[in-house]
Amino acid sequence: QVQLQESGPGLVKPSETLSLTCTVSGGSISSYYWSWIRQPPGKGLEWIGYIYYSGSTNYNPSLKSRVTISVDTSKNQFSLKLSSVTAADTAVYYCARGGDIVATKGYFQHWGQGTLVTVSS
Amino acid sequence: DIVMTQSPDSLAVSLGERATINCKSSQSVLYSSNNKNYLAWYQQKPGQPPKLLIYWASTRESGVPDRFSGSGSGTDFTLTISSLQAEDVAVYYCQQYYSTLLYTFGQGTKLEIK
Numbered sequence: 001q002v003q004l005q006e007s008g009p010g011l012v013k014p015s016e017t018l019s020l021t022c023t024v025s026g027g028s029i030s031s032y033y034w035s036w037i038r039q040p041p042g043k044g045l046e047w048i049g050y051i052y053y054s055g056s057t058n059y060n061p062s063l064k065s066r067v068t069i070s071v072d073t074s075k076n077q078f079s080l081k082l083s084s085v086t087a088a089d090t091a092v093y094y095c096a097r098g099g100d101i102v103a104t105k106g107y108f109q110h111w112g113q114g115t116l117v118t119v120s121s
Numbered sequence: 122d123i124v125m126t127q128s129p130d131s132l133a134v135s136l137g138e139r140a141t142i143n144c145k146s147s148q149s150v151l152y153s154s155n156n157k158n159y160l161a162w163y164q165q166k167p168g169q170p171p172k173l174l175i176y177w178a179s180t181r182e183s184g185v186p187d188r189f190s191g192s193g194s195g196t197d198f199t200l201t202i203s204s205l206q207a208e209d210v211a212v213y214y215c216q217q218y219y220s221t222l223l224y225t226f227g228q229g230t231k232l233e234i235k
Binding site (some may be wrong): 035044045046047058060061094096102103104105106107108109111112113114 | 157214218
């Protein structure tokens with residue numbers, strides 16, 4: 001059974017860069033699409049972007065200028081960097097697995113437990 | 122952007138009764154080349170990540186009880202719980218994955234026991 005686990009700082013200062021890593025266990029990171037999704041406290045879900053194991057990416061246009069998603073297949077990990085953060089970026093950040101083909105990449109069968117990142121000085 | 126709008130925002134249903142949640146997309150999510158609706162439903166309980174219930178608008182994910190069903194096509198979709206159980210209390214989200222430029226979710230529907 002595939003498991004995903006987010007890790008990274010729970011507190012980030014305004015204007016700094018948020019960095020998170022998702023470690024995949026119980027399966028290979030290869031051949032799948034991997035996404036980051038966030039949820040501000042008490043609010044709904046926002047897709048941030050995805051990366052294919054080969055390294056191709058697609059980002060939410062509203063965040064594109066600040067987001068970088070990368071993959072390290074040797075470690076079975078993928079990562080998120082979000083620059084110039086503000087309080088509006090405070091959220092639970094989830095990593096999630098999409099499908100293995102283009103048609104199925106956009107729905108998410110497996111999710112991490114999520115990690116709360118607070119932006120505050 | 123494809124805007125997903127769910128109704129109602131909250132819903133209280135008696136145990137054993139039917140619960141119905143609606144989701145409307147601002148444009149069709151039916152892909153004509155394969156005749157599939159790019160629409161998924163998720164269940165989120167407090168303190169937990171969302172759980173995939175339904176994809177392709179009506180295909181139940183493995184392990185999901187058959188009291189959960191999805192229907193609809195084009196721009197109008199419905200999630201139905203045929204006989205509400207206590208463990209179904211949660212927030213439910215629809216999501217379109219038709220637009221690969223931007224996947225979007227509905228605002229969520231909170232389901233409670235009456």
